[in-house]
Amino acid sequence: MTSSFEPDRRRVLLGAAGAALGAALPLSGARAQELATTAEAQPDAAESDRIAAEFLGGVAPLAEGLAMELPATADNPAAVPLRVHVTEALTEDLWCEELIILAELNPLPLACRYRFSAATGAADVALRLRLIRSMEVRALARLSDGRVLEARAAVEAGVGGCGM
Amino acid sequence: MSRPPRLWISSATPAKGEIIRVRVQIQHVMESGFRLDWNGAPLERNLLTRFEARLNETLLMEWEPGASISQNPYVEFAFAARESGTLRMLWLDDRGMRLEAEREIILSPA
Numbered sequence: 001m002t003s004s005f006e007p008d009r010r011r012v013l014l015g016a017a018g019a020a021l022g023a024a025l026p027l028s029g030a031r032a033q034e035l036a037t038t039a040e041a042q043p044d045a046a047e048s049d050r051i052a053a054e055f056l057g058g059v060a061p062l063a064e065g066l067a068m069e070l071p072a073t074a075d076n077p078a079a080v081p082l083r084v085h086v087t088e089a090l091t092e093d094l095w096c097e098e099l100i101i102l103a104e105l106n107p108l109p110l111a112c113r114y115r116f117s118a119a120t121g122a123a124d125v126a127l128r129l130r131l132i133r134s135m136e137v138r139a140l141a142r143l144s145d146g147r148v149l150e151a152r153a154a155v156e157a158g159v160g161g162c163g164m
Numbered sequence: 165m166s167r168p169p170r171l172w173i174s175s176a177t178p179a180k181g182e183i184i185r186v187r188v189q190i191q192h193v194m195e196s197g198f199r200l201d202w203n204g205a206p207l208e209r210n211l212l213t214r215f216e217a218r219l220n221e222t223l224l225m226e227w228e229p230g231a232s233i234s235q236n237p238y239v240e241f242a243f244a245a246r247e248s249g250t251l252r253m254l255w256l257d258d259r260g261m262r263l264e265a266e267r268e269i270i271l272s273p274a
Contacts, residue, residue, distance in 0.1 A: 038206065039198035079234040085242075103232045107198060111232035114241075119222045121244025122183050128234035164198045164231060 039107045039164035041132045048102045048109040048138065055100055055140050061150035066141050068151035069126075077131045077157040084139045084151065085124035096123030098142045105135040107164060118144070131157050132164055167191050169253070169265045177272045178245040186217070189238045190255055190263060196231040212237050214256040219269065220249035245269060 042048070069083040086096050099114040116123055123141060131137075138152040167190075174185040190212075197209030215227040215237075224243045248271045255263040 037199050039196065083240070090244075106232045108231045110230055112230055113228045115223075115226045117223050119219070119243075119246065120224045121181075121246065122242040124183075124185075124242040125225075125227075126187075126238070126240035127229075128238045129232055130234045131232070164196045 037164055039132060041105045041107065041135075042109060045104045045109075045136070048104040051100070051102060051110050052138065052140060055098075055142070056148055059142075059146065059148045061140060061148045063150055065147075066139060066149035066151040068137070068139055068153050070137055070153040070155050072154070073156045073158070074131065075158050077133075079128040080131055080155060080157075081126065082129055082137065083124075083126040084141075085122075086141055086143070086149065090121055090123060092118055092121075093144075095120060095144050096141050097144055099123060099125065100140050101127075101129075102138040102140075103129055103131055103135060104138060106130075106132050111137075130164065131155065133157050169255075169263065171253075171265055171267065173251070173267055173269075175245075176268065177270050179274060180245065180271050182245050183242050184245050184269070185240065185242045186251070187238070187240045188253060188265065189236060191236050192255075192257065192261075194229075194231075194233060194235045194237060198231070210258045212255060212257050214254075215239055216254050217241065217243075218252045218254075219243065219245075219247065220252075224251075245271060247271065 065087055067085050067087050074080040090096060095118045096116050101111040102109050103111045111129055114125055134155065134157045136152050136154045141149045169188050169190045172187045178184055192212055193210055194212060195207055195210040199207045201207055211231060212229045217224045225241050227239065229237060249269055251267045251269050253265045
């Protein structure tokens with residue numbers, strides 16, 4: 001039997017074993033993880049930094065003015081609650097143009113991008129992230145006067161992280 | 165995707181300028197495109213690609229989510245109620261799903 005045939009055969013066997021167990025939880029542990037996903041964590045924050053640099057466009061970010069609420073430990077890495085908001089009052093003359101959230105070590109670090117308008121009058125958002133492992137989460141917000149605010153926080157993901 | 169979004173707003177009759185908070189959640193698989201089926205074939209990516217919220221025609225917020233967003237995406241945002249009108253929300257995904265929700269906002273007299 002050729003080696004290229006091997007994985008298929010293994011999967012068939014595992015599938016059969018799963019069926020025998022009632023197919024509710026055919027696999028457990030690392031083996032299931034390996035079969036279930038091709039997602040890999042970033043080795044470092046380089047890709048995240050590249051996206052951040054693109055967003056900054058040469059402007060130095062300010063460490064104040066953007067608040068981030070993130071639990072220190074995430075018991076469910078598939079849904080980690082995160083809130084980010086600009087703390088100063090926003091008016092019709094000063095607003096947040098764009099806000100990005102980076103999950104530094106996720107396969108695709110750019111989690112999402114928000115855009116607001118002068119009509120919004122606030123920059124306060126919350127969402128749920130899924131994290132592949134423990135990492136730092138970073139947010140950058142560009143205001144209409146050109147300032148860029150930055151906030152970051154570390155989160156410890158529970159068992160093994162989310163397989164994406 | 166047949167279920168309507170779950171929607172909560174802090175006030176439907178705010179004072180002028182009051183900050184209104186909106187929380188809304190839809191059912192969506194948020195298939196990342198990284199997962200494999202039992203035959204080892206990748207499952208086709210199906211992520212939410214866009215969410216937007218408008219008050220009448222004015223854009224309040226637009227959101228471009230990615231693979232790092234949880235299933236059944238939860239969106240919370242705030243805006244200043246400067247006029248009465250219809251708060252309209254729209255979701256789009258990779259497979260062409262289109263979901264809408266709206267809520268009337270009426271400024272209460274000062």
